[in-house]
Amino acid sequence: MNVRTLCLAILFAGEATGYEIKKLSTEGEYAYFVDASFGSIYPALDRLEREGFVTCRKEDEPGKPSRKVYAITDAGRAHFVDSLFDLPAPDVFRSEFLLVVMHADILPKPVMRRAIDHRIEQIEADIAKLRQIAQGNHKGGPQWAIDYGLDCMEHALGYLHAHRDELENCSDLGTASDPSQPGTSRHAARIAAE
Amino acid sequence: MNVRTLCLAILFAGEATGYEIKKLSTEGEYAYFVDASFGSIYPALDRLEREGFVTCRKEDEPGKPSRKVYAITDAGRAHFVDSLFDLPAPDVFRSEFLLVVMHADILPKPVMRRAIDHRIEQIEADIAKLRQIAQGNHKGGPQWAIDYGLDCMEHALGYLHAHRDELENCSDLGTASDPSQPGTSRHAARIAAE
DNA sequence: GTTAGCATGTAAACAGTTACATGATTGT
DNA sequence: ACAATCATGTAACTGTTTACATGCTAAC
Known part of the structure; x- marks a missing residue:
């Protein structure tokens, strides 16, 4: 979605x-939808206004920065x-974490552990x-979306907790770096820095 | 990830x-990582070769299109x-389906039902x-990633099956279109077409 | 006095998609 | 005869990010 x-x-x-749209x-x-920056939001609102899909009202309260309030x-x-x-359109799921996971076997244990903790x-x-969003009293569709999101996330979290050992045990060869592999020079330093 | x-x-x-990378x-x-097109893959391989991160070997088998096999x-x-x-980087989850869900209340039941079925x-x-991917015998990291993916997806599927009624019952006002809302002209036609 | 939050906007750069161009082979 | 699969590549376009520019208020 754009x-x-x-x-x-x-x-x-x-x-x-525009500022509020950014925050939301x-x-x-x-x-859940798009992670937009100011550089894309302001031009988009301009265009939507030109096309007649939104209107804009300028608010100038003294002592506050002037703001442009848009309405559909x-x-x-x-x-x-x-x-x-x-x-x-189909849901999109992208995970750099899983790319790390797929290489657990060649990564030192502390690196894997740190990645799991981070995730x-x-x-x-x-x-x-x-x-926190669920605090506001939602109902119908919005409430369903929140419940669904929470349920999926909690499940993923539970899985991570339950199976992290298996993942960590993929990589128990070298605790710091394996000099037989090329390009590991920087790695030892990184791990040591923690 | 790029x-x-x-x-x-x-x-x-x-x-x-390049062709195989596209398929993978x-x-x-x-x-799970990126959904790349030829227009991005071929230039990327070119650049990686110029930078010395990959090498390229041209294979010309008669009776087959010539192919450029890349190696790291x-x-x-x-x-x-x-x-x-x-x-x-944090995992990304984007869902147009959830945008539809959030507006279940104003959508006719058949539209919501179709969206759920589709999802x-x-x-x-x-x-x-x-x-099918899991058929190949994977181990360690790759196996973990597959198990994790399957578990999360099966959970989401189960949730959808268990709670779809609640969602459908958000929108029981108009079965086709609600003339009190503007812009519903095309909607009735769309629904009728099914 | 400095950081954070509110608030808008632009220009350059970048990544990526879409559509096009080409052409052989295999299967229906 | 037609579609699908294999296979590479380019050019134009679009969307988005990043960095910059501006400036005010409130809190620490």
Whole structure:
């Protein structure tokens, strides 16, 4: 999904500024969709306004930076709802962690351990964030999405906890570095630095 | 992760042509990482060769299209393994399906049902693909990655089956279209067409 | 006095997709 | 005859990121 649709989705739920859209897409309830930067959001809102899908109202409160509050139009609403009727594109799951996992056999144990710990912390942070979002009283679709997300994340976290030993035991040859492999010069130093 | 790293990861496991890398990244064992097109793979291999991370051998078998078989160099191996020592970037999960779910309340039941059916089919296809990959005898890291992937997907599938009714019951107002909302003109036609 | 948060925007650079061009072989 | 698979490559385009520029307020 692109930034355009993200903007429409957020504005469909209520008015917002570019700044707020950024926050919602990176930290808030819309983080499942796109992780947009200012450099893509502001131009997208400009274009949506030119196309008549959103309107813009400038707010100048003294003592505060002026802000441009965007609102969706009837045409925008129609366009967005219409796109929901299309069959959704397949879910995307990308994991650099799994790339590391696939090479557990050639990585020193401490490196693998650190990667697992890091991944666990990330999932825990994601769960905490979702739980916080869940505080607001949602219902119907939004509530279902939250429950689904929490359930999947908790399951993945449980799996990691239950099976991390197996993963760590793939790599018990060298605790620091294996000099028989090329390019390991920097590795020992990195591990030593911890 | 970018196409460059994908190429190195695949070549780390063995020689391959650009064509084979494409297949592995879209259908095979590396689909967790990047979904690359020819337009990105061929230039990436060119650049990796110029930089000395891979070498290229041209194979001309009569009666077959000539192919360029790439192999990783020691420098490439070192570069790749080194990158595995970095803390992996957070996993990415993006779901258009969940965007539809979040608007279940305003979507007609048949649309929601179709979206759920479609999502279930996708997960089932992904599971089937992973099971097929699992046929090859993997061990250690790669085996762990497969088991993890299967477990997470099966869990998500189970959740969908167990909770799809709740989701469908969010939208029981209009079975086809709701004329009180703007922009629903095309919707009725779409539903009717099924 | 310095960091963090609020707030908008632009330009250059980069990554990647899409569409096109080419052509042989194998299977239906 | 037609489609699919194998196989490489380029050019134009699009979308997005990064870095920069600006400036005010509130908290520490």
